[in-house]
Amino acid sequence: xxxxxxxxxxxxxxxxxxxxxxxxxxxxxxxxxxxxxxxxxxxxxxxxxxxxxxxxxxxxxxxxxxxxxxxxxxxxxxxxxxxxxxxxxxxxxxxxxxxxxxxxxxxxxxxxxxxxxxxxxxxxxxxxxxxxxxxxxxxxxxxxxxxxxxxxxxxxxxxxxxxxxxxxxxxxxxxxxxxxxxxxxxxxxxxxxxxxxxxxxxxxxxxxxxxxxxxxxxxxxxxxxxxxxxxxxxxxxxxxxxxxxxxxxxxxxxxxxxxxxxxxxxxxxxxxxxxxxxxxxxxxxxxxxxxxxxxxxxxxxxxxxxxxxxxxxxxxxxxxxxxxxxxxxxxxxxxxxxxxxxxxxxxxxxxxxxxxxxxxxxxxxxxxxxxxxxxxxxxxxxxxxxxxxxxxxxxxxxxxxxxxxxxxxxxxxxxx
Amino acid sequence: xxxxxxxxxxxxxxxxxxxxxxxxxxxxxxxxxxxxxxxxxxxxxxxxxxxxxxxxxxxxxxxxxxxxxxxxxxxxxxxxxxxxxxxxxxxxx
Numbered sequence: 001x002x003x004x005x006x007x008x009x010x011x012x013x014x015x016x017x018x019x020x021x022x023x024x025x026x027x028x029x030x031x032x033x034x035x036x037x038x039x040x041x042x043x044x045x046x047x048x049x050x051x052x053x054x055x056x057x058x059x060x061x062x063x064x065x066x067x068x069x070x071x072x073x074x075x076x077x078x079x080x081x082x083x084x085x086x087x088x089x090x091x092x093x094x095x096x097x098x099x100x101x102x103x104x105x106x107x108x109x110x111x112x113x114x115x116x117x118x119x120x121x122x123x124x125x126x127x128x129x130x131x132x133x134x135x136x137x138x139x140x141x142x143x144x145x146x147x148x149x150x151x152x153x154x155x156x157x158x159x160x161x162x163x164x165x166x167x168x169x170x171x172x173x174x175x176x177x178x179x180x181x182x183x184x185x186x187x188x189x190x191x192x193x194x195x196x197x198x199x200x201x202x203x204x205x206x207x208x209x210x211x212x213x214x215x216x217x218x219x220x221x222x223x224x225x226x227x228x229x230x231x232x233x234x235x236x237x238x239x240x241x242x243x244x245x246x247x248x249x250x251x252x253x254x255x256x257x258x259x260x261x262x263x264x265x266x267x268x269x270x271x272x273x274x275x276x277x278x279x280x281x282x283x284x285x286x287x288x289x290x291x292x293x294x295x296x297x298x299x300x301x302x303x304x305x306x307x308x309x310x311x312x313x314x315x316x317x318x319x320x321x322x323x324x325x326x327x328x329x330x331x332x333x334x335x336x337x338x339x340x341x342x343x344x345x346x347x348x349x350x351x352x353x354x355x356x357x358x359x360x361x362x363x364x365x366x367x368x369x370x371x372x373x374x375x376x377x378x379x380x381x382x383x384x385x386x387x388x389x390x391x392x393x394x395x396x397x398x399x400x401x402x403x404x405x406x407x408x409x410x411x412x413x414x415x416x
Numbered sequence: 417x418x419x420x421x422x423x424x425x426x427x428x429x430x431x432x433x434x435x436x437x438x439x440x441x442x443x444x445x446x447x448x449x450x451x452x453x454x455x456x457x458x459x460x461x462x463x464x465x466x467x468x469x470x471x472x473x474x475x476x477x478x479x480x481x482x483x484x485x486x487x488x489x490x491x492x493x494x495x496x497x498x499x500x501x502x503x504x505x506x507x508x509x
Contacts, residue, residue: 240464242460242461242462242463242464243462243464251455251459251460251461252459252460252462253458253459253460254460254462255460255462256462256464256487300430300434300435301418301435301469301485301490302435302462302467302469302487303487303488303490304464304487304488305487305488305489305490307490309417309418309430310417311417311430311431344457344458398454400454400457400458400459401452401453401454401455402454403454
């Protein structure tokens, strides 16, 4: 069923009782051209673009749990593309170019809200680094501008720019094209679109092995619902990527760490944009439900526990109270953790692997949500053609052996 | 927050420590041009389950030591001084 003013009106009259399932719950077939391992945003977007843009329709997405139940549903929904290096600017700006038309393209409201992303500078060093990012971004055609403290306050009235603060705000970089989107809707919209294009979406199906033929090439995946043959296997498993890739004998340059976030009680609209601060170490926006959505730094040790230390959350809240003293008495509603796959250079890995037929899209670490549409597009192209998409090429797995790292450690909102 | 048993100082809160990566990585021989330096520098086991790792008691004795920890429950099985051989299941009382 298409979403339109007419169908919404009909459902309003009928009490919202007539909406069908938005994607088919498929039984796995014996074999596919491509099996995507992982039903998060990136995996579903990859399947969607394989089927709709690159002509590979015989595709399955296998997911251990439920769609978007991992990092897709646990992130802080921030979208921006103000990364420093040329390779990153191309990749993240490719995604930012897709976001504005995505709801219309999917016929599914992903609630993209380009409300602007402010990255604060609190020290002389911050000012120099932030301005360098602004200049590099502008040379790459990426939207970004420098605001002094008063202009930052005008854009974000809740911001405390008092010179009496422990780390006073000296200015900020503003990416007006950045903002937020509804994270669950991104997974659901891509799943719906992919399913309509013929992709089989198989939930509650954990991959337990990757079968290879006598020549070493991929033959399919062993799962809790039986063997599924595949000419190509595309691993998009975020925090569990190392575990899945080890099934094919590939050691990854990844460490999986907990990353926590929390939300406040819902309140009236009070916060107009996204604010990030690397120096005092937190980021914040307000959801459409009214909750303040606050992100913390990653925990220091590798873990698959999807939980972390309370001191990380305390640290983030101290920073929020420093920047926005008026929120000091707000109550926090809930907190949670996701498991993020961190690369040594904090840039993703997209492309081929030493195993013929095996592809991987991982290493998005703490900042993958913003890239979901672009990641899905360039990875789908890479899987369909067997050779890297030009935007994906610099992010190949072999860059670690070659020493061609893309060090974006400074691009994160908080140190990870 | 984790409670970590420093082999030199006893149990202390996690914020006194820094995690220092996978333990028992062996550096390739000095003049070996063919060594897989990329793998040594960057490839990690990233084990889901019992992992052997280094920690440093930065806000205590300052010493590095090794630990065996379950990365699903985050529970430490044991800690032991740096330089000792890798602990396996049989060694851990």
